[in-house]
Amino acid sequence: MRLLSDPLPLRVAADLPRYRTEAAARVLPWVYGRVTLSPVPLDDAGLEWLVADHPVVAVEAVRSAGKAIEGWQLVQRLDETGRAIATVRLTRAPEAELAVQVVGRRDDTSGALLEHPAAIAADLLRRCGWSPAADAFQGLRDDFPALALGMVFAERDTRVRAAIAQVIEPLGAVWVADPPTARRRAIGVPMATLMVLNVERISAEATAGELATVARAAFGYDWATGGARQAVTVSAPDAVQSYGRLEVELDMGAVRTARDALAIAQARLAMIARPGWTLRATVDAYLAIAPGDTVAVDHPRVPAGSALVLSTARDRGRGTLDLVAWMPAGSAPRIEMTQRAQAVDAARPDDSVTFRDGVATFTISDPAGNPLAGAAVTLDGQETRETDALGRVQFGTERGAHSLSVYMSGYSPFDLEVVV
Amino acid sequence: MSMTLRVETVPPVVFAVLDAGPQRAAINGEVPSVSVVLDNARGEAAARLAVPPLRARAVLLIDDVAVFTGSVQAVTLADVATLSLEG
Numbered sequence A: 001m002r003l004l005s006d007p008l009p010l011r012v013a014a015d016l017p018r019y020r021t022e023a024a025a026r027v028l029p030w031v032y033g034r035v036t037l038s039p040v041p042l043d044d045a046g047l048e049w050l051v052a053d054h055p056v057v058a059v060e061a062v063r064s065a066g067k068a069i070e071g072w073q074l075v076q077r078l079d080e081t082g083r084a085i086a087t088v089r090l091t092r093a094p095e096a097e098l099a100v101q102v103v104g105r106r107d108d109t110s111g112a113l114l115e116h117p118a119a120i121a122a123d124l125l126r127r128c129g130w131s132p133a134a135d136a137f138q139g140l141r142d143d144f145p146a147l148a149l150g151m152v153f154a155e156r157d158t159r160v161r162a163a164i165a166q167v168i169e170p171l172g173a174v175w176v177a178d179p180p181t182a183r184r185r186a187i188g189v190p191m192a193t194l195m196v197l198n199v200e201r202i203s204a205e206a207t208a209g210e211l212a213t214v215a216r217a218a219f220g221y222d223w224a225t226g227g228a229r230q231a232v233t234v235s236a237p238d239a240v241q242s243y244g245r246l247e248v249e250l251d252m253g254a255v256r257t258a259r260d261a262l263a264i265a266q267a268r269l270a271m272i273a274r275p276g277w278t279l280r281a282t283v284d285a286y287l288a289i290a291p292g293d294t295v296a297v298d299h300p301r302v303p304a305g306s307a308l309v310l311s312t313a314r315d316r317g318r319g320t321l322d323l324v325a326w327m328p329a330g331s332a333p334r335i336e337m338t339q340r341a342q343a344v345d346a347a348r349p350d351d352s353v354t355f356r357d358g359v360a361t362f363t364i365s366d367p368a369g370n371p372l373a374g375a376a377v378t379l380d381g382q383e384t385r386e387t388d389a390l391g392r393v394q395f396g397t398e399r400g401a402h403s404l405s406v407y408m409s410g411y412s413p414f415d416l417e418v419v420v
Numbered sequence B: 001m002s003m004t005l006r007v008e009t010v011p012p013v014v015f016a017v018l019d020a021g022p023q024r025a026a027i028n029g030e031v032p033s034v035s036v037v038l039d040n041a042r043g044e045a046a047a048r049l050a051v052p053p054l055r056a057r058a059v060l061l062i063d064d065v066a067v068f069t070g071s072v073q074a075v076t077l078a079d080v081a082t083l084s085l086e087g
Helices: A117-127 A138-143 A160-171 A237-243 A258-272 B044-048
Strands: A030-032 A034-037 A048-052 A058-064 A072-078 A084-090 A098-103 A151-153 A173-176 A181-184 A190-195 A199-207 A214-222 A227-235 A247-252 A276-284 A294-298 A305-315 A320-328 A336-345 A353-356 A359-363 A376-379 A383-386 A392-396 A401-407 A414-419 B003-007 B013-020 B033-039 B057-062 B065-077 B080-086
Touching (some): A030 A117, A048 A098, A117 A181, A214 A258, B013 B044, B033 B044, B033 B057, B057 B080
Parallel strands (some): A190 A294, A214 A247
Antiparallel strands (some): A034 A098, A173 A181, A376 A383, B013 B033, B057 B065, B065 B080
């Protein structure tokens, strides 16, 4: 069994008997959920490309230079070492960078696609020799019942702990590895009360550096290009008034939909847009408190309230328990969305941007890829036009970077950063 | 000599100061700072600072003369309450 501090047992191309020399150091990826990634070439002719170091549910598309190509086949086979891999075989070598849209790993038992964070985290532990129970990380299923992530693990020396953290922590959740539990980082029902009778020592600290009043959450990561495709910005207007505009970046690249990204960003900003106390206490060891529990605080030295336990250290020799907990101060702030942004460039699929004779044609689509007809589109904050039935809108403009602001009934306004 | 700290929240609050640390200042961008210690033996400061006045403007006065003005960067509550101010 691997320790949390050990690396994931990821292989590199050089571990295969046959690989393309210049790709020797490429990590063979583990793929969860629906993602777009850059495959690993297996032969010099460029006809076979590894998409995952395990079987996958499907390959949905293969693109070269942003254009969907024909003449490919998903092959799930054993490599020469006897390990199952997923590759795409092409009828002819691609002329440019290849990107593959993959639906990743299945659950070994149920056959279901592993895309929920609880399922992904449990599978990572399983791949590292752990035996998580069927209800491992159940709290995540309760707190995020319909959430689907898309993730690729293809970084050499990714530690098991870091891998689990990549799955769980961007959601604003806290977790424990043994037994595997996790839940949204939020105040719950107190399990115990810290008071003069059971507290040996207590202190509380609040710092301005932990405050943020505006959060930009990048999501929809594209592993082929190495960047998030979309972003949503939320703000706490009352907190902005009190503390100023304090911006923070939230990396939630594995989140795929704007709806999920917005919900998570709002919950996370609500936690940091008001002051919070970090409590440090030494209490009687008989208190049954574990990380993730909520405790009530009723001690004259610190403010009263409910606190979320972040860590504990039990000293059996002294009969004490040291704990660190977090307690919000004041009322929960109001959070609102201020901006949605989507990155688009001319190299992207589906001809999102074309340019001919000084006229740029943009195709505006929703996150599912359906064209938005009748949307009002403003170019560089100056000229506004409406999209046609195919979601297309044209502007006379010059080549270069431009911004498009899109307004459509039923959708939150969003901005597109485009390169013509 | 009497020391008081006026924190300019709405409404402003005034604390009697037990002690004030050295007023630090340095070249190369480090901002002037000072730590102000308040009594918290009976939890009075904990109650009044339950919502810490982070980033609020605060003025340290000695015998009613302002000697330091800054914003509250951190609040620590234990046997005493300590407010860290940055100019």
